[in-house]
Amino acid sequence: MNTDSFALRHIGPRENDLPEMLKTIGVSSLDQLIYETVPDDILLKKALDLDTAMSEQEYLEHITELSTKNKLFKTYIGLGYNQSITPPVIQRNILENPGWYTAYTPYQAEIAQGRLEALLNFQTMVTDLTGMELANASLLDESTAAAEAMALLFAVRERDKKKNNASKFFVSEEILPQTLSLLQTRSEPLGIELVVGNHEEFDFSEAFFGAILQYPGRTGKVHNYKDFIQKANDSQIKVAVAADILSLVMLESPGHFGVDVVVGTTQRFGIPLGYGGPHAAFFATKDEYKRSIPGRIIGVTKDTDGNRALRMALQTREQHIKRDKATSNICTAQVLLAVMAGMYAVYHGPEGLKYIANKVHNGAATLANALEKLGFEQANDTYFDTIAIKTDATKIKFLAEAKEVNFYYPDDDTVSISINETTTIKDLNKILSIFSEAKKKDFQKLTSLKTGNKIPKEVSRKTDFLQQEVFKSYHSETDLMRYIKKLERKDLSLNHSMISLGSCTMKLNAAAEMLPLSDPMWGNMHPFVPVEQAEGYQTILKKLEKQLTEITGFAGTSLQPNSGAQGEYAGLMVIRAYHESRGDHHRNICIIPSSAHGTNPASAVMAGMQVVVTKSTEEGNIDIDDLREKAEKYKDNLSCLMVTYPSTHGVYESGIREITGIIHEFGGQVYMDGANMNAQVGLTNPGAIGADVCHLNLHKTFAIPHGGGGPGVGPICVAKQLVPFLPSNPVIATGGEKAITAISAAPYGSSLVCLISYAYICMLGVNGLKKSTQYAILNANYIKERLNGHYDVLYTGERGRAAHEMIVDCRPFKAKGIEVTDIAKRLMDYGFHAPTVSFPVAGTLMIEPTESESKTSLDQFCDAMISIRKEIDAADKDDANNVLKNSPHTLQMLTADTWDFPYSRQQAAFPMESVSENKFWPSVRRVDDAYGDRNLICTCDPIESYMEV
Known part of the structure; x- marks a missing residue:
């Protein structure tokens, strides 16, 4: 047993399991199974040109050495990315916790109530700060969210007869450069004409259907957009705003001024920079656009007993239903990062966020004042966190980099400085030392922050936010740790049992692959630093590109x-x-x-x-x-x-x-x-x-x-x-x-998480990668043969083999009154997340075990499926009061004084002996999707604040 072999830890079945698995499948060797599964004319004739495997220890030494090649300068570049502080209680209990990072998309709501509540907190935070009626559960980044806003406004323009032929979209010249590039990418194929210009000179003609503004602007200036928005509304031009979420603590919400969409990133709420990602973007809009909003929406509904429950709302508007008629193709959100950002708001509460925002603003104001005393001109008469110094940018750049400081240089005569949550008085003095050297003039060291007053009164925030109980209750580490744990216990993740989702490949996410994500040498790198400062990242990303290029041919x-x-x-x-x-x-x-x-x-x-x-x-x-x-x-x-x-x-x-x-x-x-x-x-x-x-x-x-x-x-x-x-x-x-x-x-x-895939390839090596694929095929075909005679597999290859996944046909069970959903919910009682339901064929389960699951795990899952088949056989199509239709069964049901079901508590909750050893309790009974869509509630406001439609 080679304990240095990562493949030994990653691949589930043991060598002594192989003979029995092959016998069950009906082949003599793994090579025979591959021969009977993969067409010969596409098999590779030689091994991939990749390195041999590293051990976990060798990899961790390698990645640590590479991290030292990153030069972590103090960075004040901004442009939508600002260093923030990840509270350790959130880092340890969410980012580093497999109970959170190994969970799947919450399509099975009954075993995802914890994540759903955390996302509801995120949506509430976004709607409160943006002043909008509805927010989704995150998008990918600010720029793609802005592009989604443009697409939404283009799609809904048809509701206005005067605008259904309008094709021009105004983009403020204050927009972030990466956002402008995204808008250019997305607009041209859709037939949208971008017009970039000064919002104060916009003509509001009928040719325009929409506009997007940056708040605060790219240069840091806080514009008063009230008149622009009013004129746009009067001209039936829809307005989107890309907003800095931390600034909205001090700036009045865009929704207060009558805009249609607000987008941005929540990276400032405790998410590492990670050389560009991943970060959770936000997208908030009006209720009238709820069927056009991209991404996922978490909504409140009720379960079978009428208790409050959460689930993903309005799924009929999504691309997997609407296909080519969808307004967006977005499938992945940034749930883990949205959960972290939402918890950041829960932990700090409204008063804590005000303290942080004020500290940032005061830091910028203090710096600006000190630089003006040195004789520099500060160009922004209004700002939140970013000042613009008029000077010789080339000279400052040389001096700054010599002192390991990065600023942003929009032109030869301007130095832009964005203050962030981590900026200290010591940091401000270091900045001053750079400019004093340029002036060859001494400066007086700062000892405290002055109170800033550079936010215009017309747009200073006057409305309350985050007044819900959850944002007032968990401000000590003990309380937040327990709240996070309470939510975690409601979710079934890979750290509990196999998640055999077809097409989704829920395999081992090894701890060694994850460890570098917590290293500040990787986490604190701004994506726009000069590439020579990111040598460690550049080395890995180029190597990963080369590895993936070789793997794909x-x-x-x-x-x-x-x-x-x-x-x-x-x-x-x-x-x-x-x-x-x-x-x-x-x-x-x-x-x-x-x-x-x-x-x-x-x-x-x-x-x-x-x-x-x-x-x-x-x-x-x-x-x-x-x-x-x-x-x-x-x-x-x-x-x-x-x-x-x-x-x-x-x-x-x-x-x-x-x-x-x-x-x-x-x-x-x-x-x-x-x-x-x-x-x-x-x-x-x-x-x-x-x-x-x-x-x-x-x-x-x-x-x-x-x-x-x-x-x-x-x-x-x-x-x-x-x-x-x-x-x-x-x-x-x-x-x-x-x-x-x-x-x-x-x-x-999302450079930070690319480290994980780099680790995966390095530690498996050329032989381990191939072996992983072979065992994924082995595990799938083992399940297929174990279920043979109990369930029909819909499609197989020419020699009767499955690939790495299979589709199990559940449609014949309708004769017994049992739907595929009933099987999915019943699997929860056995401690399993359901396979993929009704995709790509309605009424089926698509099962993919991956290579990471052991024979024991596969057998437990197969035993559960066979047991459920017996329950199906026992069902009466004329009597819906059976163990399948009533699933999942909660602890509250099992401990109630009365039991009005024609089967025992034992059968309901512990249908197999193995279940009692590792019981997972769904926290709600089956949710009512239709009720939730009819009565759409997407924030954690008290239920009394809503009227049922």
Whole structure:
């Protein structure tokens, strides 16, 4: 037993389990199983060119050494990123706690009430500070949230007859540069014309449907937008505002002035900089736009007993339902970071936030006053945290970097300085020493902060915020620690049992992979520092790009997309740019199989493409004849095919090379969705199947934790002809020679969590990566054979094998009155999170065990499924009072004085002996989704403050 082997710890089944598992499957060796599963013509003929595996100890020494190459200067760049203080109680109990970071998206609400409550706190915090009626549970970053705001306002303009043909969108010149780049990326495919200018000179003509403002502005100035917003409202022009959330503690909320959307980032609320991410953006809007708002919304409803319960609201508006009719393709949120930001507000409360905001503002005012005494001109007559000094920027830059300080230099004559929560009087004196040296003049050292008064009275905050009980109750560490634990106990995460979600790959997120995330040498790096200060990050990110390029069989990689949906969009935009570079502007047809995930058609529409759906055969494969017919029909305008491999049905389609060949024959490119890369690494790759671009879900195959629904990372890997078009960033140079504009706000997306995937690849090494894929296939086929005779698997390969996942058909049980949802809820009583429900086929369960689960875990899950099958057989379709329909069963039910059910308490709560050893109690009974959608409540205000519709 090689205890240095990370693969030994990562892969679940033991060597002595292998013979029995292979016997159950009916093969003599792992090689035979792979031969019977993966088409021979796509198998790699040689091993990947990757390093051999490091041990955990070797990796931790390696990553520590690399961290010392990062130079952590005191940084006052701002531009939407400001160092903040992560309260240790939140760092230890949430960021570093697998009970929080290994949870899945809360689609199964009854076992996710803790996360849902934390997200409801986040939404309440956002609505209060922005002054809006409704907020979602986070988006990816401020710039992409601003782009989503533009898209929403464009989509809803049709409600106004005067504006349904308007296509111009005004962008204030005060907007952050990365946000402008994102708006440029998103606007062009949708037919939106951006007009950048001074808001004071805007003409409010009928050609405009919307506008976006920055509050405070890019240069730090606090503008009074009241007149602009009033004139826009009078002209039926919708207004979005990108706001600094900490400044809203002192500035009046944009909603108070009548805007339509407010976006921003909550990074200042205790989230590490992480060289650009991950951070939780916010998106708040009016109630009338609730069916168009992107992302997830957490809402209040009731359970079977009428008790308060939470769940994800209005899911019918999302891309997985609306597909190409959706207003957004967004699938991943930033739940873990939103939970942290919400807890930051809970911990500090309104008075604590006021103290922090005032300290920041006073620090800026104190510095400005001292610099003026030195003889410098400070250009901002109003500001919250950012001052603008008129001087020789080149000279200051030289002196500042010599003293390990970073400022922002918007032009040769301006030095911009953004004060943050961590800035001390000592820091302010160091800044003054730089400017005094430039003046060759002594300065008087600061000993205290002066009270700032640079916020205009017209926009100073007069409305209360965060008056709900939760923001007043947990201000000691003891109290907050217990509150966080109370919520954690309501959630079923990977630290409790297997989460066998098909397409979502809930594998081990190893502790060694996670440890560097808490290291300030990685966490405190601003994304816009000069690249030579980020040598450690640059080394890792370039190496990770090279590793992913090799794994996919392609020629180049961009790490910028910070979710799978962003990766899809980025891949399509690169294809679009490639066609346009060849003069093929007319190529806009995107062929998508009918089984594809809803993000695929939504992404295609966002990229300005027209979706054509191709049929599936009875075996669940792409109908090649239908594909060829459609490719030939649209050959003059064919842009691309979007394909998932192995298929969404859990099958390695043997005709994949013929499929990709057809698309190339008619001038198209092939985009491969990387959701199922866990069945490819080391065995085959997108290059081998004939694809041209793929996105990779690093939060699936490459071990970044799902975090309760995010963070996610979705880099794209591309063939040689597409490398020149990889995305750029307006502040730090990235991308190819003909780079498209930005896909995400930060140059390298969510860089901090890329460390996890780098660790995963380094510690598994070339052999461990391949072995992981083989064991993922082994585990899936073991479950398939164990369930044989109890459940039917809907699709298999030509030799009867599943890939890394399978679809179990639950539709026959309708004859017994049992729906797939009943099985999903009953699994909670057995201590398991349900597999993926009704995707991609309604009435089914898609099961993916991953390579990380042991044979013991697989057997416990199979035993539970077999036990449930017996309960189905015993059910009476004419009597809904049975153990399945009443599931899940709560502790409150089991301990009640009365028991009015035709089965025992034992059967309800402890249906198998193994359950009693590790019982998980759902905290609510089955939730009522329809009631919650009819009576939409999305904040933690007292229920009495709402009237039932």
